[in-house]
Amino acid sequence: MASLETTLQLLSPYPPGWGGTLLKGAASTLAISAGAYLIGLAIGMAGALGKLSGNRPLGLLLNLYTTAIRAVPELILIVGLYYAGTDGLNRLLLLAGMPPLEVNGFVAAVAVLGFVQGAYMTEVLRGAILAIPSGQIEAARAFGMSPALRFRRVVLPALLPNALPGLGNLWLAVTKDSALVAVVGYQELALATRLAGASTKQYFLFFLAAALLYLAITLVSNLVFSLLERRVRRGQPALA
Amino acid sequence: MKFFATLLAGTAFAFSAFTASADVRFGIMNEAYPPFFAKDASGKWQGWEIDLMDAVCAEMKEKCSIVELSWDGLIPALQTKKFDVIWSSMSNTEERQKIIDFTDKYYNTPSKLIGAKGEKAGATAEDVKGKTIGIQVATIQSEYYKKYFAGVADEKTYQTLDEAFQDLAAGRIDYVFGDSIVLDAFVKSDAGKDCCADMGDVADDKEILGLGVSGGLRKEDTELKAKLNAAIAAVRASGKYDEITRKYFSFNIYGQ
Amino acid sequence: MDFSWVAKYWPLLLSGAWQTVALLVISVSIGFLLAIGLAFAQVSGGRVTKILARSYCTFFRGTPLLIQLWLLYYGVGSLLPMIPGLRQSFMWPVLREGFFFAAVSFTLNYAAYEAEVLRGALLAVPKGELEAGRAFGMGRFTLIRRIWLPRAIRIALPTIAGEVVMQLKATPLAFTVTVMDLYAVAYKVRQDTLLVYEPLIVVTVFYLILTAIIARCFGLVEQQVPVRR
Numbered sequence: 001m002a003s004l005e006t007t008l009q010l011l012s013p014y015p016p017g018w019g020g021t022l023l024k025g026a027a028s029t030l031a032i033s034a035g036a037y038l039i040g041l042a043i044g045m046a047g048a049l050g051k052l053s054g055n056r057p058l059g060l061l062l063n064l065y066t067t068a069i070r071a072v073p074e075l076i077l078i079v080g081l082y083y084a085g086t087d088g089l090n091r092l093l094l095l096a097g098m099p100p101l102e103v104n105g106f107v108a109a110v111a112v113l114g115f116v117q118g119a120y121m122t123e124v125l126r127g128a129i130l131a132i133p134s135g136q137i138e139a140a141r142a143f144g145m146s147p148a149l150r151f152r153r154v155v156l157p158a159l160l161p162n163a164l165p166g167l168g169n170l171w172l173a174v175t176k177d178s179a180l181v182a183v184v185g186y187q188e189l190a191l192a193t194r195l196a197g198a199s200t201k202q203y204f205l206f207f208l209a210a211a212l213l214y215l216a217i218t219l220v221s222n223l224v225f226s227l228l229e230r231r232v233r234r235g236q237p238a239l240a
Numbered sequence: 241m242k243f244f245a246t247l248l249a250g251t252a253f254a255f256s257a258f259t260a261s262a263d264v265r266f267g268i269m270n271e272a273y274p275p276f277f278a279k280d281a282s283g284k285w286q287g288w289e290i291d292l293m294d295a296v297c298a299e300m301k302e303k304c305s306i307v308e309l310s311w312d313g314l315i316p317a318l319q320t321k322k323f324d325v326i327w328s329s330m331s332n333t334e335e336r337q338k339i340i341d342f343t344d345k346y347y348n349t350p351s352k353l354i355g356a357k358g359e360k361a362g363a364t365a366e367d368v369k370g371k372t373i374g375i376q377v378a379t380i381q382s383e384y385y386k387k388y389f390a391g392v393a394d395e396k397t398y399q400t401l402d403e404a405f406q407d408l409a410a411g412r413i414d415y416v417f418g419d420s421i422v423l424d425a426f427v428k429s430d431a432g433k434d435c436c437a438d439m440g441d442v443a444d445d446k447e448i449l450g451l452g453v454s455g456g457l458r459k460e461d462t463e464l465k466a467k468l469n470a471a472i473a474a475v476r477a478s479g480k481y482d483e484i485t486r487k488y489f490s491f492n493i494y495g496q
Numbered sequence: 497m498d499f500s501w502v503a504k505y506w507p508l509l510l511s512g513a514w515q516t517v518a519l520l521v522i523s524v525s526i527g528f529l530l531a532i533g534l535a536f537a538q539v540s541g542g543r544v545t546k547i548l549a550r551s552y553c554t555f556f557r558g559t560p561l562l563i564q565l566w567l568l569y570y571g572v573g574s575l576l577p578m579i580p581g582l583r584q585s586f587m588w589p590v591l592r593e594g595f596f597f598a599a600v601s602f603t604l605n606y607a608a609y610e611a612e613v614l615r616g617a618l619l620a621v622p623k624g625e626l627e628a629g630r631a632f633g634m635g636r637f638t639l640i641r642r643i644w645l646p647r648a649i650r651i652a653l654p655t656i657a658g659e660v661v662m663q664l665k666a667t668p669l670a671f672t673v674t675v676m677d678l679y680a681v682a683y684k685v686r687q688d689t690l691l692v693y694e695p696l697i698v699v700t701v702f703y704l705i706l707t708a709i710i711a712r713c714f715g716l717v718e719q720q721v722p723v724r725r
Binding site: 074175179182193197 | 554555557558559560562563570571572574661666669682693700703
């Protein structure tokens with residue numbers, strides 16, 4: 001085991017210490033997680049509304065989407081979509097007669113993770129919307145509110161308290177799933193740790209440091225979400 | 241309203257990542273593979289192969305950028321146009337030639353085995369009988385194993401050679417099979433010198449161990465291939481190749 | 497689509513499926529036992545046990561499984577040469593292989609998630625039933641064995657089914673530590689044949705079949721003890 005001084009030297013944020021690489025990896029993890037989360041939210045919202053709209057073919061298609069994504073291991077999804085995604089996109093563009101797009105690693109990772117998150121988000125948001133007392137929505141309709149206005153004023157504020165625990169879990173899930181893109185060679189925290197370990201041969205130290213960084217992200221996220229829940233639940237009776 | 245504005249801005253930002261670049265993009269495995277390529281603590285790529293890449297780009301008068309990927313994803317990613325040239329110590333073999341094209345070789349070194357210190361040296365099928373060999377996935381060494389060692393010794397596959405080194409140091413495997421220079425670098429390093437020793441080169445097999453390391457290209461990029469070949473020849477002729485080699489090695493790695 | 501390789505690699509696919517199922521069964525069963533301990537520690541333990549159990553769960557749920565796996569296999573692996581006489585001991589053949597470390601890592605991780613589920617379920621058991629048990633003079637252990645745990649498990653059964661499926665989906669990570677599971681087989685086929693999608697598709701079908709079997713098994717168990725609403 002390295003002495004305390006060499007340990008601190010190795011972890012130092014300034015080269016030749018590897019702390020900087022790890023921190024950059026952590027920033028990368030947060031960036032792809034945030035991007036994937038937002039895309040997942042967008043897909044999830046659209047998916048939830050689509051499923052609840054009563055349109056049969058749309059509902060079937062969305063069911064297929066959510067079931068398929070939730071049944072297949074994430075690793076296979078990420079590896080498959082990372083290569084298939086660009087390939088498929090470019091083939092579609094070719095059919096449409098447009099030039100192929102070049103997608104950089106960041107966008108590909110975010111898109112793949114976001115696509116996977118969208119399936120889980122659809123279910124969480126759908127459950128949250130179903131839990132809104134139907135009387136509130138009927139009252140909004142009786143007032144003559146348009147669907148967009150109804151969504152903005154009634155549905156969205158009402159679904160947030162119901163959805164927040166599930167959304168919090170999904171945020172934690174996406175920060176941990178982001179480690180899987182290390183397998184396709186995209187450099188976030190897990191891969192940065194492996195590189196640091198490989199160069200210095202101090203594997204235990206760096207994996208432990210990475211675990212602590214992920215833990216820090218988790219604890220801060222937990223704090224943020226509990227604050228959000230408190231804000232969103234203001235004025236409502238306390239939970240049992 | 242603000243929400244839609246940010247959404248639009250976000251999409252525009254994402255799409256800016258799509259703009260086609262005029263760079264020649266080199267795909268490199270995102271793992272440490274010293275002394276050919278490795279990232280240092282500040283995230284900068286260094287190594288013999290990186291220096292050669294810079295020299296070749298200077299000759300071609302092109303701007304070059306590096307795209308990092310996992311080793312087993314290099315060929316699929318090349319085909320989906322994530323980058324233009326594989327420059328990751330990939331050997332030119334007939335099997336790979338079925339799918340991609342290669343430039344002229346830029347180095348050629350034998351493959352060898354390393355094993356635990358104190359073990360009997362030797363790299364034939366007789367010597368490895370009953371032992372476990374660690375090999376990196378999708379390499380010429382794993383092909384060689386299938387032909388010569390498959391019935392005789394067990395194989396453990398790793399995503400990177402470095403993981404194989406770790407397991408050799410931990411004693412989980414008896415041998416590591418890979419490129420002689422990289423294995424030598426490990427045996428001489430701090431991590432390797434206590435545990436491991438050179439077991440010798442394996443018998444050559446041109447068909448499997450290949451025709452040397454070259455840059456990998458898509459079959460349709462004939463113009464890029466011509467440019468790269470010209471640049472490689474120019475770098476060799478001008479003496480820059482030897483200059484770079486001298487920085488890292490005391491011997492010639494070009495091979496016959 | 498080229499599926500001609502399936503005939504040649506069929507035995508390997510089956511052995512890979514076997515490794516996957518073995519990892520799943522071991523991690524789920526032993527993890528479940530661990531989870532019971534952790535859940536009870538958090539619900540009715542002393543202050544110190546509660547904090548220890550909570551910290552364990554927070555660590556294992558707050559860090560990615562991939563990091564835990566690598567920490568165990570490579571981190572502990574680098575410490576192994578320092579133990580004298582280990583290579584001659586009977587444990588060496590087990591410690592040599594990645595399977596042991598993958599199984600341990602998955603078990604520890606699963607226990608943390610399952611403990612959360614069980615904790616919620618233990619708290620959801622109607623208090624009246626526990627009080628009735630105590631009124632009958634049941635000792636603490638008898639109460640747990642006869643009323644608390646069975647009721648909690650029944651309440652949690654749908655969630656546990658979901659957790660087992662999620663554990664199945666986590667098993668492919670074992671390939672990063674040289675375990676020849678189903679995904680590792682797909683990996684090998686991709687490298688041998690240079691086909692990109694077909695191996696992944698076949699292996700996905702295997703996972704879907706396993707998922708369906710698990711869902712069916714849990715469905716049968718749930719039917720045995722219907723929940724009265």
